[in-house]
Amino acid sequence: MQINITQLRDSLADKGLKVTPQRMNILEAIYSLNNHPTAENIISYVREKHPNVATGTVYKVLDTLVENELIKKVKTDSDTMRYDGIMNHHHHLYCTECELIEDYVDEDLDKILKNYFKKKNFSGFTVEEVVLQIRGKFDKC
Amino acid sequence: MQINITQLRDSLADKGLKVTPQRMNILEAIYSLNNHPTAENIISYVREKHPNVATGTVYKVLDTLVENELIKKVKTDSDTMRYDGIMNHHHHLYCTECELIEDYVDEDLDKILKNYFKKKNFSGFTVEEVVLQIRGKFDKC
DNA sequence: ACCTAAATGAGAATAATTCTTAATAAAGAA
DNA sequence: TTCTTTATTAAGAATTATTCTCATTTAGGT
Numbered sequence: 446m447q448i449n450i451t452q453l454r455d456s457l458a459d460k461g462l463k464v465t466p467q468r469m470n471i472l473e474a475i476y477s478l479n480n481h482p483t484a485e486n487i488i489s490y491v492r493e494k495h496p497n498v499a500t501g502t503v504y505k506v507l508d509t510l511v512e513n514e515l516i517k518k519v520k521t522d523s524d525t526m527r528y529d530g531i532m533n534h535h536h537h538l539y540c541t542e543c544e545l546i547e548d549y550v551d552e553d554l555d556k557i558l559k560n561y562f563k564k565k566n567f568s569g570f571t572v573e574e575v576v577l578q579i580r581g582k583f584d585k586c
Numbered sequence: 587m588q589i590n591i592t593q594l595r596d597s598l599a600d601k602g603l604k605v606t607p608q609r610m611n612i613l614e615a616i617y618s619l620n621n622h623p624t625a626e627n628i629i630s631y632v633r634e635k636h637p638n639v640a641t642g643t644v645y646k647v648l649d650t651l652v653e654n655e656l657i658k659k660v661k662t663d664s665d666t667m668r669y670d671g672i673m674n675h676h677h678h679l680y681c682t683e684c685e686l687i688e689d690y691v692d693e694d695l696d697k698i699l700k701n702y703f704k705k706k707n708f709s710g711f712t713v714e715e716v717v718l719q720i721r722g723k724f725d726k727c
Numbered sequence: 728a729c730c731t732a733a734a735t736g737a738g739a740a741t742a743a744t745t746c747t748t749a750a751t752a753a754a755g756a757a
Numbered sequence: 758t759t760c761t762t763t764a765t766t767a768a769g770a771a772t773t774a775t776t777c778t779c780a781t782t783t784a785g786g787t
Contacts, residue, residue: 463752463753463754463763463764463765464753464754465752465753465764465765465766467765467766468765483743484743484744485742485743497767497768498766498767499766499767499768499769500743500744500767500768500769501744501745501746501747501766501767501768501769502765502766502767504743504744504745505745505765505766506765506766518663520661520662520663521661525742525743526665526743526744538708538711540711541714547711551706554702557698557702561695561698562720565692567679569724569725569726570679570681570688570722570723570724570725571722571723571725572720572721572722573682573721573722573723574720574721574722575718575719575720575721576718576719576721577716577717577718577719578661578716578717578718578719579703579713579715579716580713580714580715580716580717581711581712581713581714581715582711582712582714583710583711584710584711584712585710604732604733604734604783604784604785605784605785606733606734606735606783606784608734608735609734624774625774625775626774638736638737639735639736640735640736640737640738641736641737641738641774641775642735642736642737642738642775642776642777642778643734643735643736645774645775645776646734646735646776647734647735650734665743665744665773665774666773666774667774667775
């Protein structure tokens with residue numbers, strides 16, 4: 446990731462959030478850990494350098510970051526929540542064999558979907574966002 | 587739901603599963619409770635008539651039913667798993683205001699997506715199923 | 728009716744997350 | 758810079774959803 450300290454700091458400040466070391470570390474962890482880390486993954490990473498960060502703090506900070514649209518939550522079939530630092534609209538590839546979740550960006554597809562739903566015009570429901578869960582198998586699995 | 591006892595019994599037997607009252611009750615609960623009940627919802631429903639069904643049994647039966655493709659798990663953004671008795675391929679409308687998840691069946695859309703992904707031909711990944719999470723707002727909310 | 732493997736009940740155990748409270752620290756004001 | 762206010766954090770207890778263990782029961786074939 447080519448995110449630097451100043452950018453992290455600004456992304457917090459721009460949302461009117463206090464810039465604390467914990468928040469900085471957690472943001473950095475999410476950008477450094479590739480592929481949708483769990484809270485657990487993030488806690489381990491942060492504790493390598495800052496062993497006394499409390500579990501509750503990490504969860505609280507993650508919630509705050511999600512609320513302020515600095516990161517996203519990703520739900521999986523298992524029971525643990527995972528987090529995603531990429532805020533551009535994207536879909537997810539779920540492998541049925543392994544735990545890997547890969548991001549999938551496809552603007553053409555998004556255009557097609559947007560058109561489709563515009564034409565469709567649900568009665569009683571306004572579409573805001575469409576995210577695809579693409580299930581399948583990586584060849585290597 | 588227009589599912590009768592005999593149909594429930596057969597759906598279990600066809601999969602080679604023993605037909606137990608617990609399994610029958612749980613299946614019936616899922617079909618009767620509209621809109622993607624949680625395990626909790628199912629437990630309450632079943633216990634109205636059969637107060638001594640164990641929590642663990644319900645979870646075990648739900649797993650068995652999912653494994654045998656008699657029901658599906660539905661992922662939500664919150665931390666509780668929900669279940670779905672409709673096995674035809676379908677998508678979900680998620681309301682950002684309320685807890686309701688509505689099924690959405692659209693064969694035209696499925697055709698479009700199928701074609702799109704056939705042409706696209708990911709390298710290194712074989713698509714098996716595409717499910718849309720359609721987020722938005724019901725007008726009534 | 729009998730046998731055997733599979734299913735269940737009861738409740739303890741675990742895992743992930745949330746809550747509580749006192750102590751600490753960030754950011755603006757003086 | 759120092760002070761003040763208020764949000765944030767550490768620590769660990771509490772909660773919630775789910776899984777596990779094991780003794781007992783039961784479905785379904787014989």
